[in-house]
Amino acid sequence: MGDDMTATPWWQDAVIYQVYIQSFADGDADGIGDIAGLRSRVGYLSALGIDAIWITPWYRSPLHDAGYDVSDYRAIHPRYGTLSEARELIRECHAAGLRVILDIVPNHTSSAHPSFVEALRASPGSPARSWYHFRAGRDGGDSPPNDWLSVFGGSAWTRVQDEDEWYLHLFDASQPDLNWDSQEVRAEFEDILRFWFDLGVDGFRIDVATALMKAPGLPDLGYPDGAFLADLTRPNHPHRDRDEVHEIYRSWRKLADSYDPPRMFVAEAWVDDADRLSRYVRPDELNTTLNLFYLKSAWSPASMRTAIDSSIAATASVGAPTTWSLSNHDVERVVTRYGRADTRRIPGVSGPELGPVDERLGRRRARAAALLTLALPGSPYIYQGDELGLADAQIPPAARQDPIWIRSGGRRWGRDGARVPLPWTTDGGSYGFGDDGAWLPQPAGWGSHAVEAQDGDDTSFLELYRQALRLRRTHPALGGTNAVTWHDAPRDDVLLFTRSPGFGCVVNFGPVPAPIPLDGQVLLASDGADFDGLLAPFGAVWLDLDHATARTRHEEPGAR
Numbered sequence: 254m255g256d257d258m259t260a261t262p263w264w265q266d267a268v269i270y271q272v273y274i275q276s277f278a279d280g281d282a283d284g285i286g287d288i289a290g291l292r293s294r295v296g297y298l299s300a301l302g303i304d305a306i307w308i309t310p311w312y313r314s315p316l317h318d319a320g321y322d323v324s325d326y327r328a329i330h331p332r333y334g335t336l337s338e339a340r341e342l343i344r345e346c347h348a349a350g351l352r353v354i355l356d357i358v359p360n361h362t363s364s365a366h367p368s369f370v371e372a373l374r375a376s377p378g379s380p381a382r383s384w385y386h387f388r389a390g391r392d393g394g395d396s397p398p399n400d401w402l403s404v405f406g407g408s409a410w411t412r413v414q415d416e417d418e419w420y421l422h423l424f425d426a427s428q429p430d431l432n433w434d435s436q437e438v439r440a441e442f443e444d445i446l447r448f449w450f451d452l453g454v455d456g457f458r459i460d461v462a463t464a465l466m467k468a469p470g471l472p473d474l475g476y477p478d479g480a481f482l483a484d485l486t487r488p489n490h491p492h493r494d495r496d497e498v499h500e501i502y503r504s505w506r507k508l509a510d511s512y513d514p515p516r517m518f519v520a521e522a523w524v525d526d527a528d529r530l531s532r533y534v535r536p537d538e539l540n541t542t543l544n545l546f547y548l549k550s551a552w553s554p555a556s557m558r559t560a561i562d563s564s565i566a567a568t569a570s571v572g573a574p575t576t577w578s579l580s581n582h583d584v585e586r587v588v589t590r591y592g593r594a595d596t597r598r599i600p601g602v603s604g605p606e607l608g609p610v611d612e613r614l615g616r617r618r619a620r621a622a623a624l625l626t627l628a629l630p631g632s633p634y635i636y637q638g639d640e641l642g643l644a645d646a647q648i649p650p651a652a653r654q655d656p657i658w659i660r661s662g663g664r665r666w667g668r669d670g671a672r673v674p675l676p677w678t679t680d681g682g683s684y685g686f687g688d689d690g691a692w693l694p695q696p697a698g699w700g701s702h703a704v705e706a707q708d709g710d711d712t713s714f715l716e717l718y719r720q721a722l723r724l725r726r727t728h729p730a731l732g733g734t735n736a737v738t739w740h741d742a743p744r745d746d747v748l749l750f751t752r753s754p755g756f757g758c759v760v761n762f763g764p765v766p767a768p769i770p771l772d773g774q775v776l777l778a779s780d781g782a783d784f785d786g787l788l789a790p791f792g793a794v795w796l797d798l799d800h801a802t803a804r805t806r807h808e809e810p811g812a813r
């Protein structure tokens with residue numbers, strides 16, 4: 254790649270675009286996104302102005318959990334293409350100035366993975382079973398070994414056929430948890446990392462990074478009768494955020510640093526305690542962690558400011574940069590969440606239980622949120638389709654595929670609504686996603702959000718993202734990891750911060766226009782409508798403070 258790899262590490266402020274591969278672009282017209290489709294859109298991605306892509310699992314898999322159930326970590330699933338296509342993609346991305354991050358799934362394999370197949374065939378107590386967590390059941394084998402529950406719902410144990418032993422799976426029964434006390438498991442994963450690093454991959458997102466180590470003896474959690482969903486919030490949790498997990502990541506970091514240029518890791522760590530979260534990004538551990546405080550925050554000035562401050566404080570305490578994301582493939586899209594009266598992300602609940610959605614409002618807020626997010630220091634993540642302002646789609650029950658929907662017997666909607674194939678053209682069989690058809694149904698009218706419909710339209714979501722990303726690259730205050738300075742705002746529903754040199758961001762969370770309390774030239778506004786020099790309701794602006802306009806200053810900000 255053309256830039257100086259010895260300067261500030263690229264991952265500190267990279268804009269990372271999440272490619273949910275089966276829904277990005279379909280190159281072979283089978284209705285499923287693939288590497289050929291992705292390769293055909295590298296130009297789109299580099300013109301968008303991002304720095305890297307994170308590709309969700311593309312490995313060989315029976316696809317019971319969209320590929321987070323891997324049966325061969327060194328092979329591409331044939332429906333996505335081949336290893337040589339993967340190699341070409343990496344080469345083409347690098348040539349276009351884009352880094353490539355893959356998703357590694359170390360907590361569990363697929364039940365179709367050869368090591369699990371072998372473990373099942375082997376007898377209880379045999380070395381082959383030591384790769385996983387097999388235990389004798391209680392009550393003479395009839396009850397699970399402990400009371401742990403799956404994150405997707407129901408018991409976290411499945412009984413081996415014709416045996417008293419059960420195996421542990423914190424997710425679906427098709428995803429048996431690996432035993433990370435096994436040195437063989439550790440060696441195997443380091444080998445997998447090397448395999449992809451040698452192929453040119455720049456980093457990994459670590460799936461469920463907090464769950465690998467389990468408390469010795471696998472003690473009960475003491476769930477009340479009838480509990481269905483795993484509770485991940487308890488302190489000293491027996492299968493979450495154990496201190497012993499850090500040793501694994503220290504070893505991975507050494508491995509990544511042995512490459513030239515060094516490779517990086519980003520942890521998926523749903524940890525609510527900022528101090529505990531920061532441990533994952535200590536200088537000799539992982540480089541960054543996904544920011545779930547920000548992703549879960551309600552769209553309100555107090556909540557967003559707290560999420561921003563606590564995220565920066567947590568990572569800065571160990572010298573790591575902060576990341577930001579508004580949505581991903583596991584949660585509702587930001588337009589949908591922000592279109593509700595309660596804009597928090599409420600775990601374990603989705604769909605109509607959360608109340609009606611006003612998508613128009615959600616879009617206005619999501620545009621403002623895009624400007625807020627891209628103005629922050631550190632590394633923002635963009636989930637594919639958020640740059641088009643897509644909302645969650647209503648998937649007919651018969652078409653839903655998420656194991657959450659299946660395991661809950663239809664009680665929980667699951668995540669399919671956020672995973673619908675992208676619209677590239679305004680019409681056509683699958684709106685340009687492929688030739689015809691898409692693996693999850695695209696709703697009527699999907700084409701109105703297509704890239705083709707938004708391209709070149711200055712008022713579109715896509716052009717807002719493009720302009721923001723362009724400015725983020727060129728404005729000296731943007732990007733980087735330097736702090737934000739908050740200022741008093743004229744009203745409680747307005748947030749206002751500056752970054753040096755000469756940059757201001759003002760966000761109006763309220764329904765009425767607000768004065769813009771800084772002198773400066775508007776660089777970019779989330780809402781192009783003219784509000785008489787005022788900031789639009791639910792809008793945000795970026796200001797160049799070194800080039801004040803003749804616009805009247807409404808109020809003097811006082812630095813807090």
Ligand code: BGC
Nearest residue numbers: 318321358424460461521583
């Ligand atoms: C992934 C999910 C997946 C789960 C199990 C996660 O957190 O992002 O999509 O279902 O891990 O692998």
